[in-house]
Amino acid sequence: MEDLGIDQNMTDELFNDLLKQYEEKKDTLYKAIEKQNYKEIHEIAHFLKGASLNLRLSNLALIFKTIDEEAKKETDISIIKNLADKFYNFISPLINDRNTKKENQKSANKNIEIDPKIKNIVLNTIRVYLETQDEQKFQKDKKFIEKLLNTKINSLNDLQNILKENK
Incomplete structure (x- = not known):
């Protein structure tokens, strides 16, 4: 955190994004x-x-540097696979924990009652974005929407699912 000059929330968010990249x-x-x-x-x-x-x-x-170098040398593929296996065996509890937290958050989100006025503002903001694709304006509103809905918005599908859930 200190090296990057960011707070704990941002660190957690960046680390979760990294775990997502590993998983993907x-x-x-x-x-x-x-x-x-x-x-x-x-x-x-x-x-x-x-x-x-x-x-x-x-x-x-x-x-990954080692895997990269071994791939460049076209080393025996079993050595590369072994390195990948060791990495994913090490990191899988973190990925599984992240996925469990995400599922728990989705379940918790369904139980949260949002003031209908706020809900309409959020849903209208999402609809306008889906219709206009004004990325710059939406990015300004995104963090606010995520906090109100207590959910992370990572993709267009996430937005569409929010709209479907709230019809």
């Missing part, structure tokens, strides 16, 4: 390993190394 790249990485596609392994490992370094997580970045 997992299948692609293992498919590349299965196909022995060293170029794709290198690209994924390089990306995840950079993402880890952005948060100053040098030990995690070192794992």
Whole structure:
């Protein structure tokens, strides 16, 4: 936190985003390993190394640096797979915990009663964005909406689901 000059909430948010990236790249990485596609392994490992370094997580970045280097040398694929397995075995409890918290938050969100006036403002803001795609204006409103609804908005699908749930 101190190195990055950010508060605890932002740190948590960035770390959760990193976990999401690890999770999203997992299948692609293992498919590349299965196909022995060293170029794709290198690209994924390089990306995840950079993402880890952005948060100053040098030990995690070192794992991806090693995978990246081994992919460039086209090392025996079992060595690369072993490195990936060790990483994902290590990180999976954090990913599972993140997913559990997200599911619990979704359940909790359904029980929260929002003042109808506020709900209309939020829903109208989302509708306007979906119709106009005015990204700049929406980004200004997004944090406020997330706090009011006590939910994270990561994609267009999230917005559409909010609208569907509140019809």
